[in-house]
Amino acid sequence: MIAAFPHSRSWSLRALVAATALGFGASSALAADPIKIGVIAEAQAIAGASIPQAAQMAAEEINAKGGVDGRMIEIVTYDNHSSSADSVRAFQRAVNEDKVHAVISSYISEVVLALMPWASRLKTPFITPGAASNEITKAIHADYEKNKYTFHGYLTSGALARSVCDAAKDLLVDAKKMKTAVIMSEDAAWTKPLDVGYEECLPQIGLKVLDHIRFSPDTTDFTPIFNKIEGAKPDVIITGISHVGVQPTVQWKNQQVPIPMLGISSQATNSTFGKDTNNASDGVLYQGVSGPGVAVTPKSVPFADGFKAKFGNFPSYAGYTSYDEVYFIADAIKRAGSTDADKLVEALEKTDWEGTIGRIQFYGKDDPFTHGLKYGKGLITGLMLQWQDGVQTSVWPPEIAKAKIKFPAFIKVTAN
Amino acid sequence: MLALQILIDGFAISALYALGATGFTLIFGVSGVLNLSHGAIMVLAAVAAWAASSILHVNNYIGATIGVATALVASLITYFAVVQPIQRSRRIPNEEKEIFVLTGTLLWGIMIQELIAYFFTNNAKTVLPIVEGVVEILGVRTPQNEIFTALVCCLVIALLWLLVNRTRMGKAVLAASMNPRGVTLLGLELTNIYVVVWAIYGILAGIAGVLLGMFLGVSSYSVGPLTASAFSIVVLGGLGSVSGSLIAAFVVGYLETLTAYLVSPAYRTIPALLLLVAVMYIRPQGLLGRR
Structure with missing residues (x-):
């Protein structure tokens, strides 16, 4: 620590000299x-x-x-x-x-x-x-x-939850007649409001929340978590994961958990996710703001x-x-x-x-989400993508959907 | 049903812990080195196996072999480039050498970790399982990969036991752990024994790393927790005692699985750490420690 002081002083001296030099040259250099x-x-x-x-x-x-x-x-x-x-x-x-x-x-x-x-x-x-x-x-x-x-x-997490619910209503509730869900999210600052949003909007779109599992972001073995979820017999797992992604996805496939996953999975937005998971990613539905080949x-x-x-x-x-x-x-x-x-x-x-x-566009001073991005039709709605055969494919909203949703063989799409 | 589930899952993870900790404790027992780059070598093996199959497109078996071979090379480099120079140094006083080895292997581990993160990012990687699919064991759906993991771990540990107890080389290793000076008086080169032990260690850590990559997946973040878990298992079992480590691995594995199933996955590691603290108070030499 002591040895560092003369060093930092010489740095600030140098910065001072540089600043003075800049000051002299400023008027002529301003435009450029x-x-x-x-x-x-x-x-x-x-x-x-x-x-x-x-x-x-x-x-x-x-x-x-x-x-x-x-x-x-x-x-x-x-x-x-x-x-x-x-x-x-x-x-x-x-x-x-x-x-x-x-x-x-x-x-x-x-x-x-x-x-x-x-x-x-x-x-x-x-x-x-x-x-x-x-x-x-x-x-x-x-x-x-x-x-x-x-x-x-x-x-914001609130808007993300909204976006996931909007997509889940069209893709799961209306098209697949699903009725129940379990929320699975990592314990982090961003998922607290996300979970509040999920708890609020999932019942509104017609998905009853059977259980809510929050786990530590440094979890490596997801076997007990998936077993607990399976025990609740939901139609779908609604995810809120970012720090983890590869490991739960691979274990979901290896253990052949027969329930589809849909929600926020930040790592799935990376184009390398397929390779990192050896294509265990196939079938994963994740919310995005854009994606390869999608003309938002x-x-x-x-x-x-x-x-x-x-x-x-x-x-x-x-x-x-x-x-x-x-x-x-x-x-x-x-x-x-x-x-x-x-x-x-x-x-x-x-x-x-x-x-x-x-x-x-940003929300204004008087809106509760000051300086947050405005969410809604004509602004930003987000989209739902799915990993299909090792490729990220848009499946919602219908205007920009490239394919219908499909799942690997071990998934049983049912409405319990 | 739940009990059987816990029994099966706990066995697989415990067997993996046991394999990981065995090499770690072997090195300590024979040469007195606490190798804090242990987690890094395990992760390196898994990442090498992943890279081989997803970048070089080799098949699963070759990928896994490349992973284990990488760990073997890394282990020998650890010995020759980090541990041996410190042990032979005349400038480091003998009583300080242990602490130098600790620091040296810790730094070496961090270097490996940062290199992995630099070249392959800190995102988790998973090794393609050698066997895929699931089987029903009395109603519990179990991935075949999980059974494979447990079997390989038990097999490797059994082979190690045979090697140590039934071969000439193994007996020399055992002798070196009991009385290094006696071994040299018998005309055996101690360095050669150390090289053999580090090679065995590299293979054990490599297999454990690749299996972990197949079973759960690893990232550069796993380096610290893996070293810490091997360390606590070995301390719990008694430093240098291979059978103590095996017992401790199963205690820790089952305790974690029980907690994850019956309490919450979020508290998984806590009871095992509390147990470690308690053992340190009541029985500082560990479960089967000699001192």
Whole structure:
């Protein structure tokens, strides 16, 4: 620790010299100064790895068309090792040393909740491309002046539950006459409001909730969980999983649990999920905001294909949102005519952008989900996809469905 | 019905724990090394088997063999690159060598873990089972893979027993664990015995890792918990005692399964850890410990 001090002093000295130099040159360089966006993400997790890649892709596209009023977009990336503490340090460094104008970070709700106060303290607009907890928008609503710098660029857990229920009504209740369900979700910040949403909307669509199993995210053996679920004899398992995914799916297949799974399964949104599970994924139904070959908007397919050509795999769900976010941040800076944080926040609030996941608008100050994405027809509804023969296929809503749902032989689709 | 379910599931997981812990305790018994890169070597075996079948497209058997071979190589590297240099060093005082080996193997394990996460991400991987499908055992639907796992574990442990008790090489290993100096006086090269033990260990850890990959799946996150579980089983059974480890593995396996079924899957590991604390208070040398 002691040895580190002279080091850090020389760093701050150097930063001071650099800052002074920048100050002298500022007037002449202003027009061409790049717009810097910090991207802090989980580089080792598949869901997180797409975040910086997609952001970089959007920046290159914008720059190729001349940037924002002649200013180029520069993406500065940081690996947070899926840790809140590392994320906070990266955020401080991004703002204080690398002088970024906005930050895109993380698909983990716990990380986003840890960064929110730092966005306020350092007055830097901050958007998450993949976290879901309702607590994020709730905190913005509760103390708007303090937390207004944070934007929730992905659906809240409440909206996700709504989206799952809307799809389950058409696919399971109306088409397959299913009547009962068991909720299976991991114990994490994002699933608390999700479960509340499920408990509320499943009975409304006609699925009686027989049991509700919450398990630790570090569970490796799912045998007892599946046995307990089977004992309740539900027609369907409604999932809320993100930290786990590969292991329950493989064990579901190996144990031949005869009940279909539908719901949120973040790892299933990755195009590598089939390979990771040796195609045990076949039959899994998962909610998504976009997917390979699915034209949610005219921008969705070109983005996914371009991403695959560049990086070798299709983006995770957080890749789509991260790509859109760079675009609408650029759009907001253009409208604000400035990178000033408060002006940028005002401009971001007026966002009306057609992205890869739908039409993006944010709820306002007076809505309980302040700065959350607006959910609904004509905006973002989400979709339901299914792994079929090793490929992600859209099955809902009907306008963009590519196939009907089908299950592996061990699944018995019944209405008990 | 539930009792039979617990009996079957508990047996498979316990057998797997036993196999994982046997190699770990063997190394400690013979050479006094607590190898904290144990979890990393198991995960490495599973990931290598996964990569072989999903990237190189070899069949299940070759994939599994590649996994075990990778663990064998990793184990020998651990001995020659990490453990032996510390044991032979003249600059490290003898009384500090144990702690250096602990730290060295721990760091080596973390290096393997980070490399796996870097190249293959931290998402879980699963090895394609060698046998698929399910059978009904008195009404309990059991994956054939689970039975296969239990059988292979028991078979390998039995082979190890034969090797140690019935062959010349095994007897030398046994002798080295009792009195290393005596073994050298008899004209046997101690280093050769250590190399044999590390090779046996690598194969055991490799088989355990590949089976775990088939049965439950592993990710780079599993490294720490796997080392910790082997460590607690070995401490519970008595450091260095192979039969103690086997008993402890079944105690821990069944305790976890009982908790998962009868209490909640969320509290699975807690009773086993409480038991470990209790044993440390009442019988610090473990169930079958010698000291």
